[in-house]
Amino acid sequence: MLIRGREKYASGTGSFLIAILCLQSNSKLLTEHVCSFLCFVVPTATIIGGPDLHVDKGSTINLTCAVKYSPEPPAYIFWYHHDEVISYDSSRGGVSVITEKGDVTTSHLLIQNADLDDSGKYSCSPSNADVASVRVHVLNGEHPEAMQTGGATAVVS
Structure with missing residues (x-):
């Protein structure tokens, strides 16, 4: 044969x-x-560093959405916080987006001076791919390992 x-x-x-x-x-x-x-070829979107991201209060949240395997760059990428479109000119201020189109299109969501209200689910939604999400935890002096969501943690000395 x-x-x-x-x-x-x-x-x-x-x-x-x-x-x-x-x-x-x-x-x-x-x-x-x-x-x-x-x-x-099916385009995919991923948020780098997910599914959980921990940042200190007062620092800058920097989320990067990468769209791969797309025959052409997406026409747009919307960002959401708690399933609501993020407004870049809101009264909060300090929110910006930088998008670089190419073989892999990346969109960077920057939120300056992170506050506890900035915690929660963030999603990027490209025009030609499924939504990708990440959960952001803004820490007020806590340690991420002390914020486990499942099971119990014991400290043995």
Whole structure:
């Protein structure tokens, strides 16, 4: 049996066409089978450093959303806090977004002078990928290891 394969990227579509040619022979006949597969590349979004991020009160929260495997950069990326769109010109101030488009598109959400009210779920929502989320914990002098959410912790000396 002889197997030959070819693949072709359909430019701008995010898909590949794979053709496989199988030649099989026995003593009496030679058969040829051609199989085609269409594979789609699915864009994904991830927030680097998740699923939980701990920052000190007064510091800057820096969240980075990376969109990979996209045939073209997303048209937009919205950021959410507690499932509400973040307004960059709110009275809180100190909130900005920097987006860099390319093979991997990154969007950086910067929140200066973090306060306890800034704790909670943050999500990035690109136009062409599923939502990615992270939970931010703004610490007021606490230690992250003392804030376990599951199970009990014992200190043995």
